[in-house]
Amino acid sequence: MTGAVTSLWRLLNPARLTGPLFDKELRVSSRRKRNYVLRFVYVALLTAFVAVVWHSMVVWQVSTTFQKSRMALAGKTITSTIVVFQFAATQLIAIIMLSNSISDEIYHQTLGLLMTTPISSFQIVMGKLSSKLLQLVLLLAISLPLLGIIRIFGGVPWTYVLSSLCITLTAVIFAGALSLFFSISNRRAYVVIIKTIATVGLIFGLLPMIIGLLRTVPMTFIGLRVPRPFSYPVFWHALSHLSPFYAMSFNTALLMSPSLPAGVARFYWPVHCAVMLGLSGLLIAVCTGTVRRVALRQATGQSEHIPKRRRRTTGNWPGRTARSEDIGGVVRRVRGWPVFWKDVRAPLIQGFEGRNSIIGLVVTIGALLLTYGAWAREGYLDEDFTHVSYAVMFILIAMVFHIVFSASSIASEKESRAWPLLLATSMDDWQILAGKAAAVFLRCSVVWLLLAGHVVVFVFVGYIHPIAIVHLLMLVAWLVVFLTSAGLYFSAGLRRTTSSVVATFALALALWVVAPMVLGLMATISRSEQMARIGVCANPVVQAAVIMHGAGGRYNAHAALAKLRYDWIDESLDAGSTTAVLAVTMLIYASLGLLFAWRAKRRFRRNIF
Amino acid sequence: MIRTVNLSKDYGDLTAVANLNLTINQGDIFGFIGPNGAGKTTTMRILVTLLEPTHGTAFIDGLDVRKDGKKVRRLVGYMPDFMGVYDDLKVFEYLEFFAAAFGIERGKRKAIVDGVLELTDLQSKQNATVDSLSRGMQQRLGLARVLIHDPKVLILDEPASGLDPRARIEIRELLRELKRMGKTIMISSHILSELEEICDHVGIIEHGRLVFSGTLDEIRPRLGIQSKVRVKVASNQDKAVELLSALPEIRDVRAINDYISVTFHEGKKIDGLIARTLVKADLDVVFLQPEQLKLDDAFLQLTKGIVH
Numbered sequence: 053m054t055g056a057v058t059s060l061w062r063l064l065n066p067a068r069l070t071g072p073l074f075d076k077e078l079r080v081s082s083r084r085k086r087n088y089v090l091r092f093v094y095v096a097l098l099t100a101f102v103a104v105v106w107h108s109m110v111v112w113q114v115s116t117t118f119q120k121s122r123m124a125l126a127g128k129t130i131t132s133t134i135v136v137f138q139f140a141a142t143q144l145i146a147i148i149m150l151s152n153s154i155s156d157e158i159y160h161q162t163l164g165l166l167m168t169t170p171i172s173s174f175q176i177v178m179g180k181l182s183s184k185l186l187q188l189v190l191l192l193a194i195s196l197p198l199l200g201i202i203r204i205f206g207g208v209p210w211t212y213v214l215s216s217l218c219i220t221l222t223a224v225i226f227a228g229a230l231s232l233f234f235s236i237s238n239r240r241a242y243v244v245i246i247k248t249i250a251t252v253g254l255i256f257g258l259l260p261m262i263i264g265l266l267r268t269v270p271m272t273f274i275g276l277r278v279p280r281p282f283s284y285p286v287f288w289h290a291l292s293h294l295s296p297f298y299a300m301s302f303n304t305a306l307l308m309s310p311s312l313p314a315g316v317a318r319f320y321w322p323v324h325c326a327v328m329l330g331l332s333g334l335l336i337a338v339c340t341g342t343v344r345r346v347a348l349r350q351a352t353g354q355s356e357h358i359p360k361r362r363r364r365t366t367g368n369w370p371g372r373t374a375r376s377e378d379i380g381g382v383v384r385r386v387r388g389w390p391v392f393w394k395d396v397r398a399p400l401i402q403g404f405e406g407r408n409s410i411i412g413l414v415v416t417i418g419a420l421l422l423t424y425g426a427w428a429r430e431g432y433l434d435e436d437f438t439h440v441s442y443a444v445m446f447i448l449i450a451m452v453f454h455i456v457f458s459a460s461s462i463a464s465e466k467e468s469r470a471w472p473l474l475l476a477t478s479m480d481d482w483q484i485l486a487g488k489a490a491a492v493f494l495r496c497s498v499v500w501l502l503l504a505g506h507v508v509v510f511v512f513v514g515y516i517h518p519i520a521i522v523h524l525l526m527l528v529a530w531l532v533v534f535l536t537s538a539g540l541y542f543s544a545g546l547r548r549t550t551s552s553v554v555a556t557f558a559l560a561l562a563l564w565v566v567a568p569m570v571l572g573l574m575a576t577i578s579r580s581e582q583m584a585r586i587g588v589c590a591n592p593v594v595q596a597a598v599i600m601h602g603a604g605g606r607y608n609a610h611a612a613l614a615k616l617r618y619d620w621i622d623e624s625l626d627a628g629s630t631t632a633v634l635a636v637t638m639l640i641y642a643s644l645g646l647l648f649a650w651r652a653k654r655r656f657r658r659n660i661f
Numbered sequence: 662m663i664r665t666v667n668l669s670k671d672y673g674d675l676t677a678v679a680n681l682n683l684t685i686n687q688g689d690i691f692g693f694i695g696p697n698g699a700g701k702t703t704t705m706r707i708l709v710t711l712l713e714p715t716h717g718t719a720f721i722d723g724l725d726v727r728k729d730g731k732k733v734r735r736l737v738g739y740m741p742d743f744m745g746v747y748d749d750l751k752v753f754e755y756l757e758f759f760a761a762a763f764g765i766e767r768g769k770r771k772a773i774v775d776g777v778l779e780l781t782d783l784q785s786k787q788n789a790t791v792d793s794l795s796r797g798m799q800q801r802l803g804l805a806r807v808l809i810h811d812p813k814v815l816i817l818d819e820p821a822s823g824l825d826p827r828a829r830i831e832i833r834e835l836l837r838e839l840k841r842m843g844k845t846i847m848i849s850s851h852i853l854s855e856l857e858e859i860c861d862h863v864g865i866i867e868h869g870r871l872v873f874s875g876t877l878d879e880i881r882p883r884l885g886i887q888s889k890v891r892v893k894v895a896s897n898q899d900k901a902v903e904l905l906s907a908l909p910e911i912r913d914v915r916a917i918n919d920y921i922s923v924t925f926h927e928g929k930k931i932d933g934l935i936a937r938t939l940v941k942a943d944l945d946v947v948f949l950q951p952e953q954l955k956l957d958d959a960f961l962q963l964t965k966g967i968v969h
């Protein structure tokens with residue numbers, strides 16, 4: 053009997069799933085101060101946010117009866133914002149944390165070593181995944197007492213808190229598993245991060261959008277008349293159960309307005325979570341198989357971890373035998389700045405001679421044209437909010453690109469141990485810095501060109517006022533200088549790409565989310581909103597939205613420059629004042645950027661080895 | 662060509678290099694040896710301006726590494742104890758990139774890259790990706806890279822580590838060729854027998870302090886080692902021992918297996934005397950061989966092998 057119980061316990065013991073790798077990862081992460089700092093900052097951030105909303109929505113109201121009536125709304129607002137913030141932040145952190153989980157093992161040649169032990173490849177995958185996810189579960193758990201307290205305000209059912217946490221958790225597991233999957237075949241963390249974000253965006257964002265658009269755009273548009281394959285409620289019903297983004301927005305919409313719109317099917321969050329867990333399980337199974345194959349190759353001295361047909365596209369691994377030499381492709385001659393040449397040599401999307409980059413660009417432009425078609429069909433293309441959406445989207449994507457490319461620019465060289473070789477050349481540190489910065493800009497220019505193309509085309513069409521070009525140029529200028537320099541600064545100071553990317557993201561978050569929040573809190577306490585306004589207005593996304601709101605749309609495009617109005621927070625400014633606001637922001641951030649660049653250069657020769 | 666003056670480097674409480682005074686002459690191959698953690702790599706990194714010394718300084722061809730970093734880097738070719746690999750770069754591109762990084766004009770680069778590829782026998786690999794090369798080939802490529810800007814001084818940290826015997830011999834030959842070309846080479850290695858064969862001078866470092874610097878011949882008196890000769894006679898070994906023991910110039914005679922080890926009094930080495938004595942006594946001398954001081958032995962005697 054005892055033996056049977058022991059056997060059953062052994063079988064069901066969660067430690068059996070993860071193996072000793074889980075313990076090792078936890079031990080290592082417990083020694084890292086940054087994990088404790090992250091938790092502290094997270095709690096501080098949430099508390100500050102609750103305080104801001106509480107003050108702005110409840111405390112100011114003088115009547116007690118009115119205060120009580122506002123409490124439920126405040127509770128809902130706080131909870132839904134925390135939940136949505138957690139949903140986005142934890143996925144991003146999971147992607148970053150797991151971006152080098154397997155690649156590090158391969159690079160340090162410890163994966164083959166693990167295969168000489170009784171640890172299975174499933175345990176390797178689960179050990180890596182669960183140890184990182186545990187950190188995130190801790191973050192989510194930290195917020196629970198806060199969410200519990202907010203329930204006192206009323207209006208927030210426990211089911212919402214529970215369902216949102218489950219949706220977040222399953223989304224995080226999927227995003228983490230996807231990141232881990234890409235880290236098997238890509239050494240560089242930034243490639244993994246971009247690929248994972250792009251894949252998540254494609255599967256859960258773009259594809260449903262395109263399907264939705266295809267449903268709404270009649271085929272008569274291209275001269276065909278085909279029956280619609282599914283009805284509107286069925287489409288949303290399916291979407292809310294398949295995509296975590298739609299699931300979360302649906303769940304939150306239900307909190308704010310519990311009555312379902314007519315014709316909309318019900319949303320069952322456990323079904324969505326089961327779907328996500330199923331997808332994650334599938335991904336983990338694929339990862340397990342691939343990791344085993346790679347580990348066995350390494351253990352048997354073959355070293356190359358990727359099948360030959362893929363080696364040319366991602367062949368970055370050390371220790372290959374002479375037999376595996378890649379002698380294909382064209383030798384490219386070095387032109388211009390050597391650092392710039394080297395950094396831009398690799399295509400944005402890995403593939404033979406940049407073929408995949410071209411395919412990616414064509415697909416992106418195709419998807420964009422499709423969305424334009426859909427907006428035109430709905431009659432929204434000449435509305436300001438359409439152009440606000442595009443500008444914000446391009447700015448956000450470009451920000452992610454700038455952060456990831458600049459923050460990984462030097463750190464990745466440190467990881468591949470090529471950085472000391474570069475510093476041992478006779479190149480000036482400024483030359484290296486300028487080359488790196490220019491390469492980052494060039495690699496991100498695809499997104500800027502898409503934004504420029506959008507604006508220029510619609511200026512000519514007459515849907516955007518030409519002044520938007522000048523204003524956006526000012527915004528882009530400081531954003532490029534600031535983010536590139538900040539990324540290079542962290543990249544020069546930190547040894548790991550992941551740390552550097554996280555630090556740069558944290559800076560952006562601190563400046564454009566946390567600082568306005570803290571200023572808002574101070575403003576509500578001091579009853580002076582000037583500082584809070586400045587904090588919010590310095591946010592690049594807010595600036596992009598204000599610029600396009602003021603200059604976008606048919607009406608604004610044809611208005612005289614003097615008649616344009618820009619709605620900054622609680623204040624409407626004309627074009628001249630808006631230009632002044634943008635110029636001041638540009639000056640401050642560009643100066644900060646140059647300061648970061650100077651500090652980055654100073655840190656070049658520290659922490660080299 | 663290379664001179665360090667009271668060179669010191671501290672990492673917090675740990676002193677990696679302490680008041681190191683070293684001189685390496687132009688055209689020399691200098692073997693830099695010491696136990697793990699002795700401070701060899703730190704010294705080399707200071708010399709190539711990748712680390713700032715805590716105290717003291719170093720000069721390369723009269724240029725101060727603290728003040729003239731950029732000029733020093735033009736003079737020096739540094740090969741670290743690891744291979745820095747750029748993803749997806751081919752051998753030719755890798756070398757041309759470093760040629761460009763050293764400011765070599767575009768028109769001259771191809772010829773220079775072809776030249777170093779030929780010197781390091783890597784022509785057939787110029788279209789291969791760097792990270793696909795074998796360890797031996799990567800070491801050659803590392804040497805090709807340090808030669809790309811034709812430096813006067815080569816600083817090579819463990820260039821033969823992890824190589825098979827053939828590759829090690831090839832690297833050794835390459836270093837001899839570089840010496841013939843007039844390069845000053847500072848090389849660290851754990852394979853002391855190899856350094857012995859190619860080095861003009863050696864420096865032995867322990868706990869960041871230089872415990873010896875000079876030629877191998879200069880180590881002998883430093884260690885108080887007397888000259889020794891090995892003798893083998895065809896037969897009647899006991900008689901040979903008796904005869905040699907009677908000679909006043911000889912301090913000690915021992916029969917070890919089938920040969921005799923003869924130790925002279927300090928400062929005396931009279932090989933001909935032994936041969937004459939044995940032949941006169943009708944003993945057939947099979948061989949008469951001076952015992953060489955091995956670098957390994959000197960290293961073991963001079964260092965305690967304690968790691969920081």
